[in-house]
Amino acid sequence: MRRPGAVTPWLLLLPALALLAAFTHWPALATLWHSAMSTPKKARPSRFVGLDNYRAMVEDDVFWQALWNNVIFAAGTIPLSIALAIAMALWVNGRIRGRGFLRLAYFTPTVLPMIAVANIWLFFYTPQYGLLEQVTQALGLPSHNWLGDKSTVLGAMIVVAIWKEAGFFMIFYLAALQGISPSLAEAAALEGASRGQYFRRVLFPLLMPTTLFVLINALINSVRMVDHIFVMTRGGPDNASTLLLYYIYQVGFSFWDSGYAAALTVVVLIVLALVAVLQFGVLERRIHYR
Amino acid sequence: MSAPTASSPPPAFGASPASHALETAAAWLLGLLWILPLAYAVWTAFHPSAYSTRFDPGAPLTLQNFVNAWHAAPFARYFLNTTLLVTMVLAAQLVLGTLAAYALARFEFRGRDLVFALILLQLMVMPDVLIVENYRTMNALGLRDTIVAIGLPYFASAFGIFLLRQTFKTVPRELDDAARVEGANAIQVLFRVYVPLARPVYLAYALVSVSYHWNNFLWPLIVSNSVETRPLTVGLQVFSSTDQGVDWSIITAATLMTSAPLLVGFLLFQRQFVQSFMRAGIR
Numbered sequence: 001m002r003r004p005g006a007v008t009p010w011l012l013l014l015p016a017l018a019l020l021a022a023f024t025h026w027p028a029l030a031t032l033w034h035s036a037m038s039t040p041k042k043a044r045p046s047r048f049v050g051l052d053n054y055r056a057m058v059e060d061d062v063f064w065q066a067l068w069n070n071v072i073f074a075a076g077t078i079p080l081s082i083a084l085a086i087a088m089a090l091w092v093n094g095r096i097r098g099r100g101f102l103r104l105a106y107f108t109p110t111v112l113p114m115i116a117v118a119n120i121w122l123f124f125y126t127p128q129y130g131l132l133e134q135v136t137q138a139l140g141l142p143s144h145n146w147l148g149d150k151s152t153v154l155g156a157m158i159v160v161a162i163w164k165e166a167g168f169f170m171i172f173y174l175a176a177l178q179g180i181s182p183s184l185a186e187a188a189a190l191e192g193a194s195r196g197q198y199f200r201r202v203l204f205p206l207l208m209p210t211t212l213f214v215l216i217n218a219l220i221n222s223v224r225m226v227d228h229i230f231v232m233t234r235g236g237p238d239n240a241s242t243l244l245l246y247y248i249y250q251v252g253f254s255f256w257d258s259g260y261a262a263a264l265t266v267v268v269l270i271v272l273a274l275v276a277v278l279q280f281g282v283l284e285r286r287i288h289y290r
Numbered sequence: 291m292s293a294p295t296a297s298s299p300p301p302a303f304g305a306s307p308a309s310h311a312l313e314t315a316a317a318w319l320l321g322l323l324w325i326l327p328l329a330y331a332v333w334t335a336f337h338p339s340a341y342s343t344r345f346d347p348g349a350p351l352t353l354q355n356f357v358n359a360w361h362a363a364p365f366a367r368y369f370l371n372t373t374l375l376v377t378m379v380l381a382a383q384l385v386l387g388t389l390a391a392y393a394l395a396r397f398e399f400r401g402r403d404l405v406f407a408l409i410l411l412q413l414m415v416m417p418d419v420l421i422v423e424n425y426r427t428m429n430a431l432g433l434r435d436t437i438v439a440i441g442l443p444y445f446a447s448a449f450g451i452f453l454l455r456q457t458f459k460t461v462p463r464e465l466d467d468a469a470r471v472e473g474a475n476a477i478q479v480l481f482r483v484y485v486p487l488a489r490p491v492y493l494a495y496a497l498v499s500v501s502y503h504w505n506n507f508l509w510p511l512i513v514s515n516s517v518e519t520r521p522l523t524v525g526l527q528v529f530s531s532t533d534q535g536v537d538w539s540i541i542t543a544a545t546l547m548t549s550a551p552l553l554v555g556f557l558l559f560q561r562q563f564v565q566s567f568m569r570a571g572i573r
Contacts, residue, residue: 008476009397013405016390019446024412027423034423084320091317098318104557105321107564108328111556113505115523116545119530120331123538129343131330163324171564224418227507230527245419245508252422253512261422268419276414 028269035262046259053263063264065239066247069154073243074222076158077165082214084166086207089173090199106167114164118231121160122147125232147233150240157241160228165221169214176210177203219275223268244268331542339539355543359529362540364517365547368525375437375510375521376503380496382445387495390446391454392480396466406455412448421512428513435515444503450495457491458484494566497559504552522548 035053040046057063092103109117124131127145136144146156180203188198226246229235235242235250242250245268252261334342335356341349359365394406417424424443425434433439461484469479485492507523514520520528526548530541546553556563 006399009393009399009402012389012393012397016386016409016446016451017405019386019442020409020412020448022427023417023424023443023446024415024420025408027420027427028415030423030426031420034426088317088320091313096314096317098321102317102321103564104560105325108553108556109324111501111552111563112328112549113507113523113526113552115505115507115527116549117327119526119541119545120327123334123542124327124330126538131326131343134343163327167324174564220414220416224416227523230507230511231530248419248422249508249512252425258422258426265419265422269415272414272419279414 031262031265031269034259035266037259037262039257039259049259053260056260057263057267062239062242062247066242066244067267069239069241070222070243072154073158073161074219076155077161077222078215078218080158081162081166081169081218082211084162085169085214086173088166088170089177092170093174093177106170108167109164110168110171114225114227115231117164118160118228121228122232125156147241148237150237153233153237153241157228157232160232161222161225164225165218169218172210172214173207176207180206216275216279219278220272223271244271331546334539335543335546337539339537342539342542355539356547359540359544359547363525363529363544365522365525365544367517368520368522371437371519371525372504372521372523375441376500378437379441379444379503380499382441383447383450383499384492384496386446387450387454388480388485390451391458392476392484394451394455395458409448409451412446413452417443418508421509424509425512434513435519437514437519439513440510440519440521441503443509447499450499453491453495454488457488461487493562497563497566501552 036048036050037046038044038049038052088102088106092099092106096102125146127133127143127148132146133143136142144152146152184202184206185198188202193201223245226243226249229241229243229246233241235246244264248261248264248268251257251264333345336351336353337349338352338354390409394402394409420443428434428439428442431439433442465483465487466479469483474482505523506521507527510521511524511527514524517525526544529544
């Protein structure tokens with residue numbers, strides 16, 4: 001290691017650190033402080049209100065609904081997209097007819113802007129003449145407004161999220177599969193293992209680090225992914241599809257209640273901190289950044 | 291695109307022909323489902339609106355929807371804004387990331403591990419969730435509604451620094467020493483030795499960064515407020531939520547137009563794209 005005076009590395013780091021401090025570290029800390037302040041109004045400047053914003057949050061039904069929606073959204077999206085990603089990776093890694101096309105088809109949603117594909121999916125779900133409606137009509141099923149019904153809107157969003165993410169996760173599994181020696185499969189076959197046994201006993205454990213990595217990404221995405229809500233539902237009907245970050249946007253930039261929006265952001269930061277604990281508790285023991 | 295054949299599972303695994311056929315069918319069904327929304331959009335965008343929900347193979351093809359969409363909103367300006375944005379963000383990320391990664395990879399100094407940990411924090415707490423405070427900051431700086439404000443929070447990228455640090459660490463020390471012996475200083479060594487060797491990583495990072503910022507929506511929506519600053523994603527949202535009502539043909543044409551550069555880039559450089567995402571994801 002080089003030590004040409006301790007100044008050079010700090011000079012090299014300075015621009016990046018200054019920007020990170022200004023737009024990551026400072027805002028994360030300022031959020032804590034501002035969550036204890038009232039929102040400035042015309043005649044009244046912002047003042048310290050302690051836990052008032054949090055008290056309001058506990059009594060805010062929309063907050064609880066957004067939190068619960070987010071939990072369902074994550075629980076619905078993550079396991080299915082990971083399972084599909086594994087299946088996709090196994091297929092396009094194997095000897096399947098039309099492998100090139102399949103890989104393309106699975107991966108394409110990843111490159112498209114969420115805001116654009118949300119428009120397409122909106123059309124897909126449209127009552128009366130959307131594609132889904134045409135299929136259900138042809139099957140003789142009753143007409144249904146998927147995005148207009150409180151009981152189906154979140155499910156419809158989960159489908160979009162799975163479609164968007166599975167191909168992205170597939171890539172990581174594909175990379176992992178290509179690193180697994182084919183002699184393992186040969187040995188398992190010689191031992192008379194079935195394909196199912198080979199997958200359960202050999203492949204799946206070997207893919208575990210990948211699964212943990214994908215899981216962390218998926219958890220972060222389930223907090224971050226809200227673009228489609230702007231296009232498809234605007235959180236409706238009756239807040240049935242509001243997720244936390246979307247609610248923060250509404251509170252902060254539609255109702256202009258910055259104090260309360262800061263308190264809501266603290267909740268998101270706590271969720272992300274929990275994900276970090278998971279990562280450093282579980283992932284870090286297997287992978288070394290050295 | 292073909293994967294290295296060595297990695298394909300050997301035929302030893304006796305999937306019976308029947309179950310193999312079943313799996314192929316499942317894979318294809320999923321593939322068709324996955325491509326369906328895009329295929330649907332292409333159908334609607336290239337046919338007159340009378341056919342937008344009628345799948346008649348004899349329907350006439352048209353580009354009129356694209357013409358109408360192009361004239362219905364300042365898309366040329368939005369394209370320019372997005373191009374400026376992604377170029378600016380990428381340039382800043384590469385320069386700042388290279389300098390920081392070099393310091394972390396090849397210098398020893400007190401507090402290095404702490405600094406690295408503070409940088410990695412951004413992998414968890416992305417600017418995307420700090421919208422309220424960052425908006426306050428942009429307001430205070432007088433930068434609201436500028437393209438710089440849209441890009442600024444992303445200029446320093448933990449991900450980029452991390453990726454380049456890992457790469458620089460694999461550069462053989464002898465190359466570094468040889469350049470030093472010839473009298474090169476730290477910065478010259480960086481640009482003569484490290485940067486050229488990391489070229490594939492730069493390409494991988496560039497593809498990931500460009501597609502991320504081309505697609506980014508929430509933060510640009512908040513800070514931009516005029517035609518002169520709005521990127522494509524926000525422009526598309528403004529356009530499709532106000533003017534058009536239910537003319538799906540025009541909306542899908544605009545949608546495809548917005549995604550076209552990435553989609554075409556992806557189709558042309560499929561292999562690089564997939565490998566970039568792979569490379570970027572493996573830690």
